[in-house]
Amino acid sequence: MYKCALVLAAGQGTRMKSKLPKVLHKVCGKSMVNHVIDTLRKVNIDDVNVIIGTGAELVRESTEDKKVSYSLQEETLGTGHAVICAKEFLKGKKGIVAIANGDAPLIEPETLENVINSHINEKNYGTIITSIIEDSTGYGRIVRNNEGNVESIVEHKDCNEEQLEIKEINAGMYIFDIEELLQALDKLSNNNSQKEYYLTDVIEIMAKKGLKVGSVVAPFEETLGVNSRVQLAEVESIMRKKINERHLVNGVTIIDPSNTYIGRDVKIENDVIIYPGCILEGNTIISEDCVILQNSRIVDSFIGKGTEVQSSVILQSKVGENTHVGPFAYIRPESIIGDDVKIGDFVEIKKSTIGNGTKVSHLTYVGDAEVGKNVNFGCGTVTVNYDGNKKHLTKIGDNAFVGCNTNLVAPVEVEEGAYIAAGSTITTTVPSDALAVARAKQVNIKNWVSRRGLYHKK
Structure with a gap:
């Protein structure tokens, strides 16, 4: 059966008090609308x-890699009007359409799949996701007929005394038969105090037509939407707790959850230990037996088995096995770090490949470089990769030794097994097995200081 989805993402979100469209505010490192789209894909x-609608271009930019299409709601005239704006997308299609809110990122794939299966198996024309809560004040109530099917959704302000006692509420997510939904949309009216078109009226239209409308109860917290920064923080806390618990169950030690x-898409193998203050985002993969020590941030990166990362930042890069990173290292995008490597304190790696067994122990910048195996970098080494106009490549062969405080002015190559004396500025190729010394001869001028009155003995 053909299945499609509409994501309602046109709301202004005035209570967020933000220039950013509401659905683009992030939960666990990902915008809410992208959480919803990814769940639908699953x-x-x-x-x-x-x-x-509001901030349309920003929403397009944020979701353009998701392979979605768009419908424009120029005026916010209610949820029903939003779906009416997508009629061109739905026209000519047969099957089912899921309708989800772009500001409700907590819905789980398992819950959504259960709703879709129930819709199909029960031969429903509409299926609502509902929740049961003790205090249903302010929520639309689910009203059923004698057969137990949904008859209508009554807003709190319109409920009679009997309906006010109903604990089952509308969660604002739906599955509809596409053809019947299109027919119902043509009958929607804005004859209400808000002069808006309500999607909930579709339920009553279908029920009066004799079409079966069912429901599936979901946990209330999965249906929570975000309308303010307070609610954003609540949803963040719920999602983070669920993510961390999933990893704990799967054999990851999290010292202080x-x-x-940890982002929703991060994958962590068992026997990994994660210390407090760590932020793991995007499509990061942490392999088994790694230790991620305090206050590290890793984004869209792969970390190999047995590697230790301490108080460091790794962005869009790959780190091999049994490697040590940090403390206070910065690995920038498009870097590839090999196995048994040491990237030490206050080291920055940028768009470089570092071979197995190489040591970059401290206070060093390696940018736009291809570094071989078992290379030793002395403290204070810099690959001088930028000439003011273009970036240039530095090549360092296997088993080379780079002395402290060396400048490698790219484009330049240090061949296999070469040595560079401390304090050198290298501008041409250093041949294999050679020692390069590139520094001015020391000259001592006696009594230079005292002649200028710069220093007086006491």
Whole structure:
């Protein structure tokens, strides 16, 4: 069966008090709308259409790599109006459409898949996700007929005394038969105090037509939407707790889960230890037996088995096995660090390849470089990669030794097994097996200081 989805992402979100569209605010390192799209993809939705309005171009930019289409809601005239704006997307399609809110990122794939299967198996024309809560004040109530099917959704202000006692509420997520939804949309009216078109009215339209409308109860916290910064923090806390618990169950040690921040797409193998203050984001993979020590940030990177990262930042890079990074190292995007490597304190690696067994122990910058195996970098080494116009490549062969305080002015090559004396500025190739010394001869001028009155003995 063909399955598509609409994501409602046109709301202004005035209570967020932000220049950023509400759905682009991040939860666990990812914008809310992208959480929703990714969840829809996990349940094999064929096509996703994002309904945009406020900040349309920003939402497009944030979601353009998700292979979605867009419908524009120029005026925010209610949820029903938002879906009406997507009629062109739905026209001519047969199957089912899921409708989700772009500001409700906590819905789990398993829950959504359960709703879709229930819709199909029960032969429903509409299926609502509902929740049961003790205090249903302010929420739309689910009203059922004698057969137990959903008859209507009644907003709190319109409820009679009997309906006010109902604990089952509308979560704002739906599955519809596409053809019947299109027919129901044509009958929507804005004859209400808000002069808006409500998607909830579709339920009553279908029920009056004799079409079966069912429901699936989901945990209330999965249906939470975000309308303020306070709610954003609440949703962040819930998602982070669930993510961390999943990793704990799978064999990861998290010393202090309340102070560990792991993105939803991060993969961590068992017997990894994560210390407090760490932030793991994007499509990061942490292999088994790694230790990620305090206050490290790793984004879209691969960390090999048995590697230790201490108080360091790694961005969009690959680090091999049994390697030590930090403390206070900075590995910038497009770097590849080999096995048994040491990237020490206050070392910055930028767009470079570092071979197995190499040691870059401290206070060194390696940028735009290809470094071989078992190379030793002395303290204070700099690959001088930028001439003011272009970046240039430095090549260092296997088993080379680079003395302290060396400048390697690219483009330049240090061949296999070469040595460079401390304090050298290297501008041409250093041949294999050679020692390069490139520094001015020391000259001592006697009594230079006292003649200038710069120093007086007491």
